[in-house]
Amino acid sequence: MKDITSALPRVVADHVTAYNDQDPDALMATFASDALLNDIRREFFGPAAIRAWADKEIFGANVTLEVQKAYEQHGDVILHCRVSGDFDKTNLPDPLILTYYFSVRNDRITQLIIVHNAFVA
Secondary structure (H helix, E strand, O other), X not given: OEEXXXXXXXXXXXXXXXXXXXXXXXXXXXXXXXEEEEEOXXXXXXXXXXXXXXXXXXXXXXXXXXXXXXXXXXXXXXXXXXXXXXXXXXXXXOOEEEEEEEEEEOOEEEEEEEXXXXXXX
């Protein structure tokens, strides 16, 4: 894996910025029209489903991301992000670090998988 923490692909950087700016339209502009999003084993396919998920779980909870590490592997992008916001943090670690697996084609996110991994040294 190649470390790209200081040089994220534009669409991935725009995606993170949309979270932090609380900008749903900018977030949706990062996705392909047939994108698939999987957030901790729940699938959302297409713009309407992804927008409903984002409105409730990202923007409704004021979620922000702080990129800790970013990697490129075989053309895909993996981010480890510190996640903050106004959501139920019961039984969650502090800090909460989630892994975002981005597949990008033609400068749009075609697939995003979000996982709470157990990190192994």
